[in-house]
Amino acid sequence: MVDITFGPEPGKRPDLSNPTEAYIHLARRKRLYGFILLILFVALMASGFKIAQDRNAGDFLSGLHQLGAFPSEVLSEAWKNRANLPALLWQHLPSLIETLNIAAAATLLGGAFGAFLALGSTRHLARFPALTPLFRRTADIMRAIPEIVIALILIFILGGGPVPAVLAIAFHTAGALGKLFSESAENADLKPVEGLTSTGASWGQQIWLGIIPQVAPNWLSYALLRFEINIRASAILGFVGSGGIGYDLKLAMQWGGGKYDQVVAIFALLFCAIVVFDQLSGYARNRLVKGQ
Amino acid sequence: MLKVENVTRLFGQKAAVDNVSFQIDRSAFVGVIGRSGAGKSTLLRMMNRLTDASSGVIAFEGRDVLTLQGAAKRAWQGQCAMIFQQFNLVPRMDVASNVLHGLLNQRSTFATMFNLWSDADITRALQILERLGIAEQAPKRAEALSGGQQQRVAIARALMQDPAVILADEPIASLDPMNAQVVMDALRRIHEEDGRMVIANLHTLDTARRYCDRVIGMRDGRVVFDGTPDQLTTGVARDIYGADASFNESATSTAITGPRDAAYADAMLA
Numbered sequence: 001m002v003d004i005t006f007g008p009e010p011g012k013r014p015d016l017s018n019p020t021e022a023y024i025h026l027a028r029r030k031r032l033y034g035f036i037l038l039i040l041f042v043a044l045m046a047s048g049f050k051i052a053q054d055r056n057a058g059d060f061l062s063g064l065h066q067l068g069a070f071p072s073e074v075l076s077e078a079w080k081n082r083a084n085l086p087a088l089l090w091q092h093l094p095s096l097i098e099t100l101n102i103a104a105a106a107t108l109l110g111g112a113f114g115a116f117l118a119l120g121s122t123r124h125l126a127r128f129p130a131l132t133p134l135f136r137r138t139a140d141i142m143r144a145i146p147e148i149v150i151a152l153i154l155i156f157i158l159g160g161g162p163v164p165a166v167l168a169i170a171f172h173t174a175g176a177l178g179k180l181f182s183e184s185a186e187n188a189d190l191k192p193v194e195g196l197t198s199t200g201a202s203w204g205q206q207i208w209l210g211i212i213p214q215v216a217p218n219w220l221s222y223a224l225l226r227f228e229i230n231i232r233a234s235a236i237l238g239f240v241g242s243g244g245i246g247y248d249l250k251l252a253m254q255w256g257g258g259k260y261d262q263v264v265a266i267f268a269l270l271f272c273a274i275v276v277f278d279q280l281s282g283y284a285r286n287r288l289v290k291g292q
Numbered sequence: 293m294l295k296v297e298n299v300t301r302l303f304g305q306k307a308a309v310d311n312v313s314f315q316i317d318r319s320a321f322v323g324v325i326g327r328s329g330a331g332k333s334t335l336l337r338m339m340n341r342l343t344d345a346s347s348g349v350i351a352f353e354g355r356d357v358l359t360l361q362g363a364a365k366r367a368w369q370g371q372c373a374m375i376f377q378q379f380n381l382v383p384r385m386d387v388a389s390n391v392l393h394g395l396l397n398q399r400s401t402f403a404t405m406f407n408l409w410s411d412a413d414i415t416r417a418l419q420i421l422e423r424l425g426i427a428e429q430a431p432k433r434a435e436a437l438s439g440g441q442q443q444r445v446a447i448a449r450a451l452m453q454d455p456a457v458i459l460a461d462e463p464i465a466s467l468d469p470m471n472a473q474v475v476m477d478a479l480r481r482i483h484e485e486d487g488r489m490v491i492a493n494l495h496t497l498d499t500a501r502r503y504c505d506r507v508i509g510m511r512d513g514r515v516v517f518d519g520t521p522d523q524l525t526t527g528v529a530r531d532i533y534g535a536d537a538s539f540n541e542s543a544t545s546t547a548i549t550g551p552r553d554a555a556y557a558d559a560m561l562a
Binding site: 019020022023024026027030031034 | 388406407408409411414415418419421422427428430431
């Protein structure tokens with residue numbers, strides 16, 4: 001019985017006191033574990049796909065031919081009234097600027113608060129190490145709540161307009177940037193800080209002169225990325241009454257046909273704005289990171 | 293065997309390596325000395341094609357390696373191993389894997405991504421580690437080793453490449469004197485036993501005198517000395533380093549030499 005369970009095995013067992021055999025043994029075991037994990041992963045993905053398809057209300061393939069119905073309706077109506085487009089673009093430009101302003105103000109506010117959260121929650125750097133969990137959870141909560149929920153609450157309290165939109169986006173941005181800022185500060189080299197500490201510098205001096213110059217390019221690059229995301233967010237918030245180009249879009253779209261030329265003009269404006277800022281911030285980020 | 297002809301590397305307006313020419317006819321242990329910024333590292337990096345040359349020819353067995361591209365360039369890099377001052381291992385991977393990286397040029401990307409090394413490869417890697425006296429470290433992470441051990445792992449990776457030439461860029465500059473000697477002895481032994489050419493950038497004169505068959509001195513990107521270690525007198529060293537009469541190499545020497553103090557040793561051992 002014991003022989004059946006524990007051997008004797010055919011072939012010789014690895015001699016684990018010999019480094020070569022021990023390492024080959026180790027490498028085989030690692031490979032086996034990796035293979036088992038891979039099979040598990042594939043099996044989970046396959047079964048998950050089946051569950052998701054069973055739970056689907058409609059059928060993806062049979063609904064596919066309707067995909068183009070709405071866009072073609074919008075585009076054909078806009079094409080009929082194409083003479084109006086230049087005037088419409090001009091007409092909606094102020095709301096686009098409002099949307100961009102909301103995004104910029106929210107990024108600035110959120111970035112500043114995010115930096116505060118990051119410095120409080122970074123290991124080795126925090127002024128009060130015991131409070132790092134508090135700062136971290138604060139950032140987690142701010143990040144967990146979607147902008148639109150905060151915006152709806154604030155609109156209920158403050159009424160519609162750009163101020164609730166700025167506050168809502170800034171709230172979420174602070175949480176998100178707090179996390180990213182703290183990650184990059186955690187990877188900063190602590191040697192300059194040690195050098196400054198050795199001269200008797202205060203915590204504020206150590207951070208301002210030892211850490212900020214190191215992380216500034218990274219932080220700015222994250223903030224610019226967040227600005228792009230916030231432009232989209234602020235356009236969406238217009239739908240719930242925060243003003244800007246999203247509000248115009250909602251007015252143009254909500255009652256069906258008749259104003260589809262406006263819809264096309266607004267989409268064109270939004271698309272151009274996002275492309276322009278994407279290119280600009282990509283360029284700025286490259287310059288910052290490569291330092292030229 | 294190796295012929296360097298009018299090699300120049302410009303960084304902006306400044307020439308890091310300025311019209312360097314020399315020739316090595318047979319396998320030798322060659323030391324390159326000179327102060328920081330003399331162009332020693334740039335010269336070695338150009339040989340390995342880590343840095344492109346601005347002009348000139350580096351011919352190995354009649355073939356110009358500076359014009360190689362793509363797979364041919366990587367094949368040359370496989371033949372010409374490089375050892376770095378800061379070891380340049382993958383710190384989070386184990387020692388044996390780091391040694392097996394010496395085979396990357398000969399194996400497919402797919403196989404290496406999934407660590408599919410044959411038993412023969414692993415056995416050879418462990419033999420090389422054994423030869424350098426660190427076989428028992430094989431399963432440890434590279435970052436867990438001391439500097440001297442890490443440098444020996446780097447040498448093992450170089451040997452795994454089975455190279456014709458080993459380039460060593462200040463291999464002992466971040467090591468203490470004991471480890472420095474172990475590493476230099478290993479390089480010398482590899483040269484003598486395997487007949488591989490070793491070109492090492494060094495910054496201590498006593499090391500150059502002790503280990504090299506030939507010494508090339510560089511200053512401001514130019515070759516200012518090329519001869520045997522015996523010809524490397526203090527006067528020549530002053531020229532290479534651009535120092536004045538106050539230059540005294542024993543002031544910063546790390547050689548463990550000097551007359552034995554028998555009385556002191558007896559006192560300590562008593």
